[in-house]
Amino acid sequence: MQLTNRSIQVVKKELTLSERLYFPAIIKGMLITLSHLFKRKATVKYPDQERELAAVYRGQHVLKRDEAGAERCTACGLCAVACPAEAITMESAERKKGEENLYREEKYAKIYEINMLRCIFCGLCEDACPKEAIFLTDRIVPSSFTRGEEVFGKDLLVESLTERVDVTKRQTPEVLSFKNDKKHKHNQTYLDRKK
């Protein structure tokens, strides 16, 4: 019984003489292989050669510090909620007196981890962050031999004080000019508040 009219009758055709000899098919295959020798290579010799990345490339995350060097993340958890891959986990702690130079807000992330094996580099964590604390960069996540090494903690994610990561190309001109307006508390560092 036919359920649809899309079924096709399979016909077992007799092989022609050239098909039975196999050589024409082998030669055809070899010619295809040879033709690839003269085509542009799809691969590059990484890491000696690096492919040019698109301007919108999203690679390894960075947890940003503010201009005065304090960590921007306030462990609100919005990035973790927005993450479709459930790659982000964190534990918050309260800032103690005298730690204003270390953490920008009264609450900070004591532990912050991203599982790079789960991450799909969608950038939703960056979009969700109200503190401009997390950004994706053009850095390629290094490969490793164990799964554990792919869980990146604060030691790998927080920006170094000496080697700052420029994320301005991921921010609109409006955001960048708003950030320079120090009359908003949001834009003040602990040094500005001391004045």
Ligand code: SF4
């Ligand atoms: S880039 Fe996407 S998948 Fe990766 S941690 Fe951020 S929200 Fe999750």
Ligand code: SF4
């Ligand atoms: S990175 Fe941003 S969204 Fe995520 S916990 Fe920190 S402040 Fe909140």
